[in-house]
Amino acid sequence: METNPIIEAKNLGIKYKISRFKRSSVMNLMKTVATRNSLKSNGEFWGLRNLNFEVQKGDILGVLGKNGSGKSTLLRTIAGIYLPDEGEMNVNGTVSSMLTLSSGFKEDLTGVENIFLIGVVTGFTEKEIKAKFAEIVEFSELEDFIYQPVKSYSSGMKARLGFSIAISLKRDIMLVDEILGVGDFKFREKSRKKMIELIKSDITVVLVSHNSETIKEYSNKCIWIHEGELKAAGETDEMMKLYLDS
Amino acid sequence: MKSLINQIKGVLSRIDLAKYLMQTDLKVRYKNKALGFLWAVLDPFFMMLIYIILVSFVFKKGDAQYPVLLFSALLSYRWFVFSTGNNVAVLVKNSKLLQTVKFPFSILVMNEVNIGLFNYLLGLIVLFPMLFLFNATFSLNLLWLPVIIVVQYIFTIGFGLLLSVAGLYFRDLQNIMLFLMRIVLYLSPALYDIALIPAKFQHIYLCLNPFASLFDTYKNILVRGLPPNGYFLVFVGFAIVFLFLGTYYFTKKEHNFAKDV
Numbered sequence: 276m277e278t279n280p281i282i283e284a285k286n287l288g289i290k291y292k293i294s295r296f297k298r299s300s301v302m303n304l305m306k307t308v309a310t311r312n313s314l315k316s317n318g319e320f321w322g323l324r325n326l327n328f329e330v331q332k333g334d335i336l337g338v339l340g341k342n343g344s345g346k347s348t349l350l351r352t353i354a355g356i357y358l359p360d361e362g363e364m365n366v367n368g369t370v371s372s373m374l375t376l377s378s379g380f381k382e383d384l385t386g387v388e389n390i391f392l393i394g395v396v397t398g399f400t401e402k403e404i405k406a407k408f409a410e411i412v413e414f415s416e417l418e419d420f421i422y423q424p425v426k427s428y429s430s431g432m433k434a435r436l437g438f439s440i441a442i443s444l445k446r447d448i449m450l451v452d453e454i455l456g457v458g459d460f461k462f463r464e465k466s467r468k469k470m471i472e473l474i475k476s477d478i479t480v481v482l483v484s485h486n487s488e489t490i491k492e493y494s495n496k497c498i499w500i501h502e503g504e505l506k507a508a509g510e511t512d513e514m515m516k517l518y519l520d521s
Numbered sequence: 522m523k524s525l526i527n528q529i530k531g532v533l534s535r536i537d538l539a540k541y542l543m544q545t546d547l548k549v550r551y552k553n554k555a556l557g558f559l560w561a562v563l564d565p566f567f568m569m570l571i572y573i574i575l576v577s578f579v580f581k582k583g584d585a586q587y588p589v590l591l592f593s594a595l596l597s598y599r600w601f602v603f604s605t606g607n608n609v610a611v612l613v614k615n616s617k618l619l620q621t622v623k624f625p626f627s628i629l630v631m632n633e634v635n636i637g638l639f640n641y642l643l644g645l646i647v648l649f650p651m652l653f654l655f656n657a658t659f660s661l662n663l664l665w666l667p668v669i670i671v672v673q674y675i676f677t678i679g680f681g682l683l684l685s686v687a688g689l690y691f692r693d694l695q696n697i698m699l700f701l702m703r704i705v706l707y708l709s710p711a712l713y714d715i716a717l718i719p720a721k722f723q724h725i726y727l728c729l730n731p732f733a734s735l736f737d738t739y740k741n742i743l744v745r746g747l748p749p750n751g752y753f754l755v756f757v758g759f760a761i762v763f764l765f766l767g768t769y770y771f772t773k774k775e776h777n778f779a780k781d782v
Contacts, residue, residue, distance in 0.1 A: 291780060292780075292781075351620065351779065354622075354623060355623045356619075356620060356621075356622075356623050356779045357776075357779060357780060358776045372621060372622055372623070379617060379618065379621060381545060381549060383548075383549045383552060384545055384548065384549065388545060388548070391541065392541055392545050395537055395538050395541040396538060396541075396618065396622055396624065397622050398535075398622075398624070400537065401537060
């Protein structure tokens with residue numbers, strides 16, 4: 276490629292420790308001692324390994340793979356939450372990591388308060404959030420419910436609010452983890468249109484879904500991760516054939 | 522030193538987040554309650570009442586100023602217990618957040634200390650009228666109060682940073698700390714006067730137990746009208762050591778939190 280990639284993984288590896296001490300407690304410690312398991316026998320496993328890929332600005336990258344293949348690990352690494360244990364992950368832009376957003380709501384707070392809280396947590400200033408506030412509320416279709424505590428919302432309403440925040444408070448790179456296809460049919464249509472609008476803008480999206488239909492619809496490039504390693508990468512159409520044939 | 526500067530820089534760069542976390546935490550804590558923020562004042566008041574009834578009426582101990590002496594020490598310990606008790610579990614409690622967004626996680630630790638401080642300051646609203654009522658000696662030494670509060674703040678942050686990491690890798694610590702903090706209270710001169718400790722042990726007692734000098738100092742400046750004595754430097758020393766150890770250890774482990782939580 277001629278231009279500098281906006282996201283670039285070089286030989287990336289992320290290691291997890293399956294430590295006996297992870298959830299450790301006195302009981303576990305005693306068990307460990309009792310069974311004479313050496314503490315050094317702590318297992319490790321690579322959540323991702325030898326991963327090489329590039330994403331150009333404006334690309335919509337779909338990440339294919341089964342559950343547990345390392346898709347979420349990859350998103351977290353792009354977001355800077357995990358540091359590479361091996362290799363490099365270069366990200367040349369700001370990232371909004373809207374991963375499983377609605378789980379971040381504080382139930383006792385109102386929709387309005389949650390919009391500001393999530394906005395500030397994800398690194399936006401109060402001013403930026405205020406500027407987007409009307410857009411978020413309007414898109415979520417929550418109307419007066421926005422002033423009610425989130426605990427009174429249905430799961431659909433929560434998802435709608437989560438999606439509206441994610442779509443409005445965005446950065447150069449947007450990480451999307453299974454938050455599409457929320458709400459009723461009408462809302463799904465609306466969010467689909469919004470996504471297509473987004474794709475046409477110069478924003479870069481990394482899209483994770485185990486629903487290959489979603490990926491097929493939105494992304495132009497794909498990578499396929501299998502057991503933490505890159506199985507294939509390329510244009511969406513050819514990747515889809517490969518993936519579905521397997 | 523480097524990690525301390527980096528942590529402070531990190532927190533300052535996201536000071537609006539610290540403000541928001543505190544606001545929302547206070548809202549959640551006191552909203553939906555008929556008496557709302559009044560609870561922040563009533564709570565220490567009732568706590569004091571219980572100890573006064575217990576010591577003055579049941580055990581028939583303590584002198585005329587006992588209630589305010591007790592309260593001036595207990596109020597600060599309440600702050601420490603609240604913040605530390607929450608900080609042991611703070612990383613586990615916020616696991617979702619840690620795995621979703623990157624930000625200086627020490628803000629979470631600081632937040633618990635801030636809320637404890639907020640409650641402490643509201644507790645002072647109960648304490649000051651009581652100081653009048655019990656004929657406390659007012660003097661310019663009262664001006665030491667903000668200084669003592671700042672040192673306790675640093676102490677609690679440093680200790681909280683250490684414990685939050687320890688609590689993440691050793692979950693039993695939550696339960697252990699509950700007991701430890703109760704034992705420390707009984708080992709420290711809050712419920713009793715420091716004069717009760719035999720004279721020959723006093724020096725070593727004041728040097729080893731940071732709360733001994735802390736409580737004595739609070740009692741001195743608030744009730745007795747005396748300045749802090751040299752032993753307060755012991756507490757200052759503990760605060761600085763914990764701050765350095767805490768930031769060093771926290772910075773070293775910080776990038777593993779999302780994986781290990």
